[in-house]
Amino acid sequence: MPTPSSTPDRPALLLDVRSGTNVVVVAAEGEVDLETSPELGRTVEAALADRSHVIVDLHAVTFIDSTGISLLLSAAEQARRSDVELRIEPSGIVRRVLQLTGVENVLPLVD
Numbered sequence: 001m002p003t004p005s006s007t008p009d010r011p012a013l014l015l016d017v018r019s020g021t022n023v024v025v026v027a028a029e030g031e032v033d034l035e036t037s038p039e040l041g042r043t044v045e046a047a048l049a050d051r052s053h054v055i056v057d058l059h060a061v062t063f064i065d066s067t068g069i070s071l072l073l074s075a076a077e078q079a080r081r082s083d084v085e086l087r088i089e090p091s092g093i094v095r096r097v098l099q100l101t102g103v104e105n106v107l108p109l110v111d
Contacts, residue, residue: 012036015043023053029060032068032094041071048078053085058094069101076107 013036016027024047028040047054056075058064072088079086087110090098098104 013040015040017043017047019051022051023055024051025055025057027057027060031063032058032061032071033063033065034067037065037067037071040068041074044071044075045078048075048082048084048086051084054079054087056086056088058088058090061091061094064094064097066101069098069103072098072107073103079108 013030
């Protein structure tokens with residue numbers, strides 16, 4: 001059954017990966033939830049393994065649940081262990097959820 005922001009022709013989450021010399025930008029649009037977070041997690045994990053600087057652009061994310069929060073926390077830990085600079089650019093909705101769950105200060109968030 002399609003979610004409110006998805007249609008049968010459009011997935012609930014669209015990913016766009018752009019690579020530079022030492023940077024990868026993973027841009028997500030739509031909903032990060034139980035169904036879509038594994039794909040985003042694999043994409044971010046691959047970026048962290050491949051570059052020294054990773055930006056996760058969530059400006060177009062309209063919903064995030066606990067699985068999305070968990071993947072962001074895991075990505076931040078992987079970045080710390082791998083000495084990769086990670087930046088997470090949240091939408092207003094994502095930032096609010098991160099504030100409400102108390103994890104805003106443990107993630108490398110930027111505006």
